Amino acid sequence: MFEKENPLQSIFQTFEKISHGVRIYLSQFACLTNNNYPTPTNGRPLFSLSSSFKANPLIASEHSTLFQPKEILNEGKSATPVTKEELGRATWTFLHTLAAQYPDNPTRQQRKDVKELMEILSRMYPCKDCADHFKEILRANPVQAGSQAEFSQWLCHAHNVVNRSLGKLVFPCERVDARWGKMECEQRACDLQGTTTFFRDNMR
Numbered sequence: 001m002f003e004k005e006n007p008l009q010s011i012f013q014t015f016e017k018i019s020h021g022v023r024i025y026l027s028q029f030a031c032l033t034n035n036n037y038p039t040p041t042n043g044r045p046l047f048s049l050s051s052s053f054k055a056n057p058l059i060a061s062e063h064s065t066l067f068q069p070k071e072i073l074n075e076g077k078s079a080t081p082v083t084k085e086e087l088g089r090a091t092w093t094f095l096h097t098l099a100a101q102y103p104d105n106p107t108r109q110q111r112k113d114v115k116e117l118m119e120i121l122s123r124m125y126p127c128k129d130c131a132d133h134f135k136e137i138l139r140a141n142p143v144q145a146g147s148q149a150e151f152s153q154w155l156c157h158a159h160n161v162v163n164r165s166l167g168k169l170v171f172p173c174e175r176v177d178a179r180w181g182k183m184e185c186e187q188r189a190c191d192l193q194g195t196t197t198f199f200r201d202n203m204r
């Protein structure tokens, strides 16, 4: 004898299809934060979240080229948090490289930007003790950024204040250009920009 068909069955099936689509879709995002979450290789979403989501070019481009789990974990290394030392080395690398690229004759805007950058660092550096210490250093040694030589020397001395407080060796600042040379970039592609137009247009 045939079983009587459940009238709700087709509704359940439709719901199941939709929820499967949602699971595939969400798992593509979850793999960014949770490596154990299965990542579909060929799963295409049954529907997208919203048109405004798709319209955002930043999110849309991320969606089309997602990192795979092994790439997120940096080829087999465990996902350990960045240490204060690693953060410090990376930040000093950024700052000394910026100083090496800083122009011999900076514009007013560039001088202002570099001072603001140091101020912001002293407020937002993600190590409270370091940020507070840097604030004190800035107060006692106001940023000097009238030229490339002046700024790179000022930064070298500021870094040495931190070195001393940590019991590290003091760096000979006359050697700073030898340690942090200019970057090799074709067609002056590493030159600092002195305009605010790009920033303002993109923050709207």
Ligand SMILES: Cc1cc2nc3c(=O)[nH]c(=O)nc-3n(C[C@H](O)[C@H](O)[C@H](O)COP(=O)(O)OP(=O)(O)OC[C@H]3O[C@@H](n4cnc5c(N)ncnc54)[C@H](O)[C@@H]3O)c2cc1C
Residues within 6 Å of the ligand: 084, 085, 086, 087, 088, 089, 090, 091, 092, 093, 096, 121, 125, 129, 130, 131, 133, 134, 155, 156, 157, 158, 159, 160, 162, 163, 166, 168, 170, 171, 176, 179
């Ligand atoms: C703004 C700021 C404030 C910090 N404050 C603190 C703090 O209060 N407490 C704390 O524990 N850590 C602090 N740190 C981190 C700390 O300075 C070191 O980065 C970290 O301890 C790692 O030290 P390191 O010996 O590997 O070399 P780093 O000091 O990170 O230096 C990296 C490289 O820069 C070169 N170098 C060293 N000194 C100079 C210099 N004076 N001029 C030019 N080049 C130089 C050397 O080649 C060195 O290997 C701070 C970092 C920053 C960016």
